[in-house]
Amino acid sequence: MNAAGLPEGFGLRDLRHYFATVLIFGGANVKTVQLAMGHTTPTVTLNTYVGYWPDAVDQTRTLVDSALSCTGVVPTGTR
Template identity: 50%
Template sequence: MLVNELGQPLAPWTLERAIRSARKKVPGLPPEFRFHDLRHYFASMLIAKGADVKVVQTRLRHASAKTTLDTYSHLWPDADDSTRTAIDEVFAERAEALASAAE
């Protein structure tokens, strides 16, 4: 939750005013940039770095993991990707072990 200097919840208009100000100061920030876009960017960075759904849910303060998955599931690697990666790693480890044994 975003809070003011007194620790009270931040009023939506305060946040909107800060975003409007940032749009003027940050080069390349589109004029239609919103706070919600920042949340999406934050979530996508967490997912790209391997955060699981419960971590992302907590950071975004979603009531349930279903909300998080409904919104961001397309950003997590699918089962085929993770299966291929796992098999590739096992084969690489096996090849390394065989090469070491042959020496």
């Protein structure tokens, strides 16, 4: 891996983890990441990477707040 300019001790597992987190932070959903990673089920993906989807909780709150306050503001990606 040193020929690629990666730090000592950086391996294929690290590259897979990096790939998955790039997908997640890019907005990919659990099913998409599961398929890209070759996991057998979305549960495997969630058990491994659930902490990288923290904004999902915030988005849920925003959706409920918007619905209850009747502001007419619809969060991006909900239509």
